[in-house]
Amino acid sequence: MELKALFTIIISTVFINNYVLSQLLGLCPFCGVSKKISSAIGMGFAVIFVMTMASFITYLVYKYLLIPYEIVYLRTLTFILIIASLVQLVEMIIEKFSPPLYQALGIFLPLITTNCAILGVTVLNIESGFVTAEFGLVKTVVQGLGAGIGFLLALLLMAGIRERLELADVPENLKGLPITFVVAGLLALAFLGFAGMKI
Amino acid sequence: MKIFELIKNGIWHRNPVLIIGIGLCPTLAVTTSVSNALWMTVAAMFVLVGSNILVSSIKRIVPPHIRIPIFITIIASFVIIVELLLKAYQPEVDKALGIFIPLIVVNCIILGRAEEFAYKNSILDSLFDGIGMGLGLGFALTLLAFVREILGANKLFGYTFIPGMEPSLMMIMAPGAFFTLAFILWAMNAIKSKQKK
Numbered sequence: 001m002e003l004k005a006l007f008t009i010i011i012s013t014v015f016i017n018n019y020v021l022s023q024l025l026g027l028c029p030f031c032g033v034s035k036k037i038s039s040a041i042g043m044g045f046a047v048i049f050v051m052t053m054a055s056f057i058t059y060l061v062y063k064y065l066l067i068p069y070e071i072v073y074l075r076t077l078t079f080i081l082i083i084a085s086l087v088q089l090v091e092m093i094i095e096k097f098s099p100p101l102y103q104a105l106g107i108f109l110p111l112i113t114t115n116c117a118i119l120g121v122t123v124l125n126i127e128s129g130f131v132t133a134e135f136g137l138v139k140t141v142v143q144g145l146g147a148g149i150g151f152l153l154a155l156l157l158m159a160g161i162r163e164r165l166e167l168a169d170v171p172e173n174l175k176g177l178p179i180t181f182v183v184a185g186l187l188a189l190a191f192l193g194f195a196g197m198k199i
Numbered sequence: 200m201k202i203f204e205l206i207k208n209g210i211w212h213r214n215p216v217l218i219i220g221i222g223l224c225p226t227l228a229v230t231t232s233v234s235n236a237l238w239m240t241v242a243a244m245f246v247l248v249g250s251n252i253l254v255s256s257i258k259r260i261v262p263p264h265i266r267i268p269i270f271i272t273i274i275a276s277f278v279i280i281v282e283l284l285l286k287a288y289q290p291e292v293d294k295a296l297g298i299f300i301p302l303i304v305v306n307c308i309i310l311g312r313a314e315e316f317a318y319k320n321s322i323l324d325s326l327f328d329g330i331g332m333g334l335g336l337g338f339a340l341t342l343l344a345f346v347r348e349i350l351g352a353n354k355l356f357g358y359t360f361i362p363g364m365e366p367s368l369m370m371i372m373a374p375g376a377f378f379t380l381a382f383i384l385w386a387m388n389a390i391k392s393k394q395k396k
Binding site: 022027073076077080116123124177179 | 200220221222223224227268271272275276278279280283297298301302304305306307310353369372373374375377378380381382384385388389392
């Protein structure tokens with residue numbers, strides 16, 4: 001197991017295959033929570049945490065529960081239930097042990113269950129063949145972490161631009177969602193540049 | 200007449216994607232070709248109609264405080280049915296849509312309609328609401344896919360559209376999806392503000 005492989009996974013999930021800007025996952029929170037930088041940071045860290053945890057748990061469940069009992073077709077159902085209960089658990093733990101953090105992240109946690117980037121990561125972890133790979137668990141967790149960081153990056157960039165846009169003179173009909181998508185398109189165009197990177 | 204109204208609402212007045220702005224992930228990601236968009240519509244509509252009917256028929260015995268997990272389980276079961284059917288009968292479609300089939304589970308439109316409509320209305324109304332919303336999603340997907348397939352691949356249903364035209368690869372990738380949706384939403388806003396005047 002070289003560190004190089006893990007580094008490749010991180011770079012590839014954060015920049016080359018950014019979950020939001022090149023794979024088009026998790027767009028609802030991307031549009032909904034990117035109005036202010038402070039809430040973007042809160043949402044981003046909540047997503048990083050849940051994605052990493054979800055990758056870890058779904059990997060174990062898939063490998064040691066679904067495969068041995070030959071119920072692989074229940075993957076979607078199992079994963080969504082794991083994510084939903086994980087989010088609930090995280091919410092309760094944070095509320096108990098760190099009220100300030102809960103106040104910062106609290107409202108974002110319920111939103112995370114229906115964030116398709118999370119389910120997307122867990123499904124992609126399985127489809128990229130990590131289950132049979134050497135050190136699959138480590139790779140899975142790193143991929144989850146990278147996906148989360150990529151999401152935070154995209155959300156932060158977007159929030160920064162949208163805060164500036166508040167002051168800009170946008171045509172009446174372009175206000176709201178349309179201008180957000182134009183900005184997202186330009187960001188995606190910039191991220192397309194990473195596609196040429198060979199590592 | 201109510202049936203008509205429900206379907207019209209889904210397609211135009213309360214179009215889930217174009218007016219309310221939910222369910223965006225599959226909308227942008229699978230609209231690289233019209234046939235992908237249509238298959239996605241079929242899959243999502245099956246889940247939508249199925250979950251609407253089932254939720255509406257058990258609405259009296261579902262305890263209110265655990266309804267969301269129950270809805271998600273119902274939706275996930277229908278998604279598994281679609282997944283297995285597509286794998287068995289349309290393996291190419293399954294490959295083209297990839298992870299966006301399992302991701303129908305977290306499509307906000309479906310959970311939204313279960314919670315907002317099916318949980319409060321009769322089975323028949325829920326059925327037509329599901330059809331209307333499905334058609335609305337289909338309308339948005341097809342519109343987007345139409346523009347993107349012609350500009351991005353110079354093709355329509357896999358056939359060459361204008362011989363000799365150099366397609367712009369960007370339109371078939373992520374930026375093209377964002378730009379196309381931005382312009383469609385802009386046009387929708389323009390139509391709406393003109394109607395108001």
